[in-house]
Amino acid sequence: MIPNLKHYRFIQDLQQQGGEIYLVGGSVRDHLLEKPLKDLDIVVRKIPIKELLPLLKKTGIFSQVGKSFGVIKFTPHENRELEIDIALPRTETSTGSGHKDFDVQSDPNLDLALDLKRRDFTMNAMAVNILTGKLVDPFDGQRDIRHKTIRTVFVNSFVEDPLRLLRAVQFAARFDFEIAPETFGELQTNASLIKTVSAERVIIEIKKLFEAPFPSCGFNIMRRSGLLPLVFPDVHQMIGVLQPKKENEDVYDHTMRVLDAMRSSPDIEKAGNPTLLFAALFHDAGKPKTRRENPQTGHVSFYNHNVVSAGIAGRWLKQFKASTIGIDTHLVCHLIKNHMFETKHFLNNEKSLRRFINKVGVEPIFDLLDLRLADKMGGRFPKKLFGILSLRDKVREEINKAPPFTPKDLAINGHDIMTLGYQPGPIFGEIQRFLMDKVLDDPELNTKEILLRLITDNKDQLLQLLQ
Template sequence: MKESASLIKTVSKERIAEELRKLFTAKRPSLGFEIMKETGTLKYVLPELNAVIGIVQEKQENDDVFRHTMKVVDAAASDPAIQHKGDINLMWAALLHDIGKANTMRFDAGENRIVFFGHQIVSARMAAKILTRLKCTTTGVDIALVSKLIENHMFETKSFFSDKAIRRFISKVGKGDVLKLIDLRIADNRGGKNPDKIGGVLKLKKRIIEEINKKPPFGVNDLAIDGHDIMAMGVPEGPNVGKILKQLVEMVLDDPLLNTREQLIAIAEKLVDNIRGSS
């Protein structure tokens, strides 16, 4: 079988993407990827994933990045604690969330350990290229979403002390996507040294849901005014309109009660005056 592994290069990208989609529907997709590893086809289909085999993580001395990834993929597929288990975008994010570790691994002499600083950013960029190369949009993959989930998966649950911080987190990730990011983090924890320690993530999830249910503004589309209101103040269509709207979003994230038409019009008029004064 290994002697014929390279023949998989003759299979169309669309067919490979579809077969991987089917694999993701299994309760334990890791079994399929283990077979790909053993038969040698993994290095042809996903060389970036093959590259993390043997890379040992500091917190998991007896586990390499590949084995960790397999545990994360299995959790994303079937763990009861995960809301969107089996979702195609979550599955790809789980599979590719650490592929950047092969390119970011270095030894930190000061800390006397191996580190992977910025691996989530590198992984996100690599994931976008992989999903494009395999033409995964033909199977319903949202490449931008997968990249976003990967890039943001290293958040610290202990940093969310206030409702304001929760709102900013939701705004950054997107109201419709933030719970999938939480799912990815749960799966990542399941593949870690202490798989049962997901209490902090679940607590954060509860607070996120509570904040979403309050229906505060999280972005430009939630504002009580829009770009037409800004242009009615004499601001020509262009970047200044977007700049003002973004400033308003920042303000209402801090204080959702400001999101009334009357208050935002008054604030926007002052922002417009500031722009005119600086030009």
């Protein structure tokens, strides 16, 4: 639903000054798709920038954060929670390394159709006159939305800005649209241009792709178009790598099911979390490199693939600067490295369960169980989740008992250790590891008196550990 902006003073002032005011781009698209509006983008015609800024200053708070684009961030006094992007009509051409810079020409008298023509797809090249409600649709974007089609506004749109290659992918996956045949042909022809786009811009589109109900749809489009080996070479290498006990299934198909489960399964506590989605995407990335088949028995193994997969994930996330969009890259690698475990080993053994929590960490343990659930959903028996769900309950129950899981939970601190005659240094770490080993087996030992006695009684053993 497009909000009614007519009663805002800045709109009234712009109208009185002779301005034409249009809602444009994604705001119009989302309105026609009956989706919540995330952004409000306005184009103002017939008022030069020198006259526009004083008008806005009287009626709200603004900043020219996008000076190179002629974009003004504006918040009206009447609604401090409403942020609007306001711009004059403009043309723009991408320039510079990584297509990060643009040559922008703003003109208050520029025909609105020329402003819309610079946009990526017809569904984003529409405007609505805020005062009259009239739709301006020179490129039949409304028709394409009705037919669920993604179509470029002009030939060479992908050449002009190759990031649009990934934008087409994520829009198709998020909205369940088809890419028009001629547009898909242009996408295939120009796929290699994605290598010219900066990592910072690429990773933003991947994050948007992860918002799709089924991110696998976007990856399959990348696969068909030739983008996949250019953006995700290690995911592309999964194709054709068959797995034992999974007839005619390769690692790629399994990974796509795991990714979709991580995105939206109700059994996963943090479904849709971008960090966990990257863990799902790369959890088996090491299998192509580690696959071994015994020529005599035909037995297939992927020994140490979890460690190799973690390394692959870490390198990709660093290359594409995933931390800039809030991805916990260390957690991704940690989860992948630890995702291979037998559920039944911990269900009836509290000592083993506490050591498992200690190894993984109290906070990451539930993320790891989410990854394990998604991995199971991508396997042969996707509905047999009872064991993992039971383990999750057991983990939560054990954590609620508040036993010691880390050295910080011990009933003594460094000062207490010093009272026994020890000086800060490597011996402190050995003492803490020794005590943790004891209290993980028996939490009842975690009292100051017992721990100090354990240190005293095992002095010789502790000193030997340093040698």
